[in-house]
Amino acid sequence: MSINVNGSTAKLPIDARVSLLDFLRDDLHLYGSKKGCNQGACGACTVLVDGERILSCLALAVQYQGRKIITVEGLAEGNALHPLQQAFIDHDGLQCGYCTPGQICSAIGMATEAKRGVPSYVSSDLGAEVILTRDELQERMSGNLCRCGAHNGIIDAIRETVAAETAA
């Protein structure tokens, strides 16, 4: 019963009640992923599973046996920040920072979805190629709340980095 987190193999908890979020924080001491609402309403616990963004608070760790999890701690290469992390700093995409790890993981997953052609509720033509306009980004990032109100900076940071790669 193991799971891969940020490239390392870890043993899953025996108690099936342990959420993926509690497992990451309490067992692996990865405190980047945050427990905001613990009921799937805020997005602060967002992590990537095999490249897809999910809410780790609504996930039972045991359900993710054998899967590859990336948390915010797994994004930088040594001391070099992930471009999106740097862009969050450059665009003031945060104030208190609590939602930031979830925002960043979410945006990376969002960009993968867009590259794959996943439409959104605000896409006027469901069959068309995805163009990550500001409206599209706001809709696609709506699962991540920021109570400091840094959403404009967050969208700017995403537009400059992962969204720009999608357009290329």
Add this chain to the structure above:
Amino acid sequence: MTPFSYVRAIDAADALRLAAGSAAAYLGGGTNLVDLMRETVARPDTLVDVSGLSDTIEETDGGGMLIGAAVRNTALAEHRAVRTRYPMLARAILAGASAQIRNMATVGGNLLQRTRCSYFYDTDGSRCNKRAPGAGCDAIEGFNRNHAILGASAMCVATHPSDMCVALVALDATVHLQGGRGARTLPFTALHRLPVDHPEIDTVLEPGELITAVELPPLPFAKTSTYRKVRDRASYAFALVSVAAALQLDGDRIEDVRIALGGVAHKPWRAFKAEAALRNGPATEEAFRAAAIAELADATPLRDNRFKVELSTRTLIAVLGDLAGAAA
């Protein structure tokens, strides 16, 4: 959370066997069930994980589509044929929850998600007939802005939370089931119940019965269909009201139409009366209004949700107007 054992099913027969004879629950993505368990609203002693079962989307011989119950919501919404042939379904899914939740949630789980009535969740302070049969309902005289205006009972005024189900009920989908007595299919319109005297029972599924797939019929005119959701904020909120509709015109005459409403009842509400009022009639705003009024004639709004009658009417008129423009 009450302790439980966790087992993973390898196929439908295995799932049925694992779930038999206990207070077991099937686990899909867990986006609703895990939350309900954390709040102790749900207390299964065994979770049978069926999220690894059928996750394929296939074209059927009859020209429809067969969607495995473990297909993730995102996978269904992004499927090319769903987007082009059943846009109301893709749009309804994309209107629901957040992208993270749609990546986790399964089709089967979406069908069986429970109401988000806050009294249902409030295990400490509220009476709820759905959570504790016979306890009473604090929503009827309470804050009921989000509650039902159609088909409610004196026992329960909760609404069904799904967006996807509103499209599926409009499309005349079929639900494939596997149970102790074998396999059967059920029209989607017959899956969810009205509360009547037993609001604790959401669907007509038998104990232990497993949803294995959802089938879409070939419905060529569903290519001219859409889903509109009206909510308190622009995204990531449950519907105040929503409308799924498909329209087929012959000149200015309505040849066929499918309409369902969300956010207004204990189940996804197929608007049969509105459809009957529109069929073979003119595609005019006047006709759309008359159809909406016919559908909502039996509405019994509560203290805080009277606005839903007018909001449903206006949304229905707007959606049909858009589709008439697109179909012409």
